[in-house]
Amino acid sequence: MTPAARCAAAIEVLADITERRRPAADALKDWGLAHRFAGSGDRAGIASLVYDALRRRASAAWIMGSDTPRAVVIGSLRLQQGLAAPSIAALFSGEGYAPAVLDSDERSRVETATLEGAPREVAGDTPAFVLPELEATLGEDLIPEMRALARRAPLDLRVNTLRGPRDTILTALEGYGAAPTPHAPKGLRVPVGADGRGPALHVEAEFLDGWYEIQDEGSQLAALLADAKPGETLVDLCAGGGGKTLALAAATGNAAHLIATDGDPRRLAPIHERLRRSGAQAEVRTPRGGKQRADVLADLDGTVDRVLVDAPCTGSGTWRRNPDAKWRLRPGSLSTRHAEQAAVLDRAADLVRPGGRIVYVTCSLFPSENDAAIAALLARRNGAFTPVEAGAVLAAGPASLADAVRRTTHGVQMTPLRTGTDGFYVAVLERAR
Known part of the structure; x- marks a missing residue:
């Protein structure tokens, strides 16, 4: 799986966690069983993205102005992994299995939003x-x-x-x-x-x-x-x-x-x-x-x-x-x-x-x-x-x-x-x- 496809999978897992109010480990296990093509490295990479998003869920949602799984993943890439806007945009390209392209508001927030006043x-x-x-x-x-x-x-x-x-x-x-x-x-x-x-x-x-x-x-x-x-x-x-x-x-x-x-x-x-x-x-x-x-x-x-x-x-x-x-x-x-x-x-x-x-x-x-x-x-x-x-x-x-x-x-x-x-x-x- 490409890094972009892993981001898409992480968004899917976070949605499951949010909707069903279940432990992350259970949601990740079920995702892996339903997507057996994903190797151990892919599953580990997806888990890392999911846990990073959960670590920074509130602050990621704040800078993105939304608490959707997609917004939280984008915000955590910025806050937890320190990725710059061009790197995040490359992952959200909409190509193949990548998540949809960043819209103008998402790109602006990735570029300029801070936690000041949070x-x-x-x-x-x-x-x-x-x-x-x-x-x-x-x-x-x-x-x-x-x-x-x-x-x-x-x-x-x-x-x-x-x-x-x-x-x-x-x-x-x-x-x-x-x-x-x-x-x-x-x-x-x-x-x-x-x-x-x-x-x-x-x-x-x-x-x-x-x-x-x-x-x-x-x-x-x-x-x-x-x-x-x-x-x-x-x-x-x-x-x-x-x-x-x-x-x-x-x-x-x-x-x-x-x-x-x-x-x-x-x-x-x-x-x-x-x-x-x-x-x-x-x-x-x-x-x-x-x-x-x-x-x-x-x-x-x-x-x-x-x-x-x-x-x-x-x-x-x-x-x-x-x-x-x-x-x-x-x-x-x-x-x-x-x-x-x-x-x-x-x-x-x-x-x-x-x-x-x-x-x-x-x-x-x-x-x-x-x-x-x-x-x-x-x-x-x-x-x-x-x-x-x-x-x-x-x-x-x-x-x-x-x-x-x-x-x-x-x-x-x-x-x-x-x-x-x-x-x-x-x-x-x-x-x-």
């Missing part, structure tokens, strides 16, 4: 109703942070030290331009192409042999700040596919009693193969479905040294990777997440022993999911827990991180602008002895 939700490409939440976290950096959150995310790896040192993999991947991550001591960052697509590292022999996992640097750092110790009993309460479970196993050298579980047993499905591949040792407790399902952790109440709560959240800190999620977010979604966060924090509080710790993690920038969730637990438990001071939490990580994070009332917040990571929040609570 409201904050447009300048930051953010739903207006979450601005108060974001401003509470980001303050005067709101717009620069939201623009950083609209950029493409890097491709980060965590080297599995159960297999060997980081330098070994750094050498093996030097042909891909791999370099150490800015903060995470076991991380590597691999450059992505102009289309935002990274190399297929999941098919490399080193990956198949468990030498590394694909994991954002912020997620690596969150696991590091858990400060897991050999000999401890650790519970990864919302383990999902097991990314942080594997990181905890490596951090303790497989010398902890590590239990992984999740309220949704379907999310645990990938963890078994990942454990096998990596050599990480963890006990996986999968809850059974049905009304009579038993609590798989009941025997551990009051005995656990450290509980990691990678809580369900809106994922606002991952909008670089999932830009369609921000446009599908609704006020009711926040209420649902708040209830889920309270439930998992209460479960963690029952599990942890006197003197033990809860490590609460989200990939959210919203204080109602972060500090407010911690404050609510402290109130519910009436003095049973004390927040660990941010400096002590950060002591488990690299010094460079301590200088970059935002310190909040009860925890620390990573952000794309300040730390170059997804927007992870970490707070640690200690139970009274």
Whole structure:
């Protein structure tokens, strides 16, 4: 497919997303199934155009004076890819499978329109109703942070030290331009192409042999700040596919009693193969479905040294990777997440022993999911827990991180602008002895 034909396809996919209010991944998958002539490179290129358009949907619509899929694609080519008017006009030639020729208004806007005077939700490409939440976290950096959150995310790896040192993999991947991550001591960052697509590292022999996992640097750092110790009993309460479970196993050298579980047993499905591949040792407790399902952790109440709560959240800190999620977010979604966060924090509080710790993690920038969730637990438990001071939490990580994070009332917040990571929040609570 030509670049122009890819633009036409991206417009078609965006129309499907808009009309059916569905995730971008689903719309892209369906498009690929209906157009089997498109090769993997074409599908990746179309996906890149779609995600770039979603990242800049509000600002692209503003400069184009229209929020149609066509207008948003044109505007994103200008704002996200920095294409000049002649380059955009060449893609919109109307020839063959190219989109129709730019009309006079479209060409004028591509040439002259700016974001000057745009409201904050447009300048930051953010739903207006979450601005108060974001401003509470980001303050005067709101717009620069939201623009950083609209950029493409890097491709980060965590080297599995159960297999060997980081330098070994750094050498093996030097042909891909791999370099150490800015903060995470076991991380590597691999450059992505102009289309935002990274190399297929999941098919490399080193990956198949468990030498590394694909994991954002912020997620690596969150696991590091858990400060897991050999000999401890650790519970990864919302383990999902097991990314942080594997990181905890490596951090303790497989010398902890590590239990992984999740309220949704379907999310645990990938963890078994990942454990096998990596050599990480963890006990996986999968809850059974049905009304009579038993609590798989009941025997551990009051005995656990450290509980990691990678809580369900809106994922606002991952909008670089999932830009369609921000446009599908609704006020009711926040209420649902708040209830889920309270439930998992209460479960963690029952599990942890006197003197033990809860490590609460989200990939959210919203204080109602972060500090407010911690404050609510402290109130519910009436003095049973004390927040660990941010400096002590950060002591488990690299010094460079301590200088970059935002310190909040009860925890620390990573952000794309300040730390170059997804927007992870970490707070640690200690139970009274």
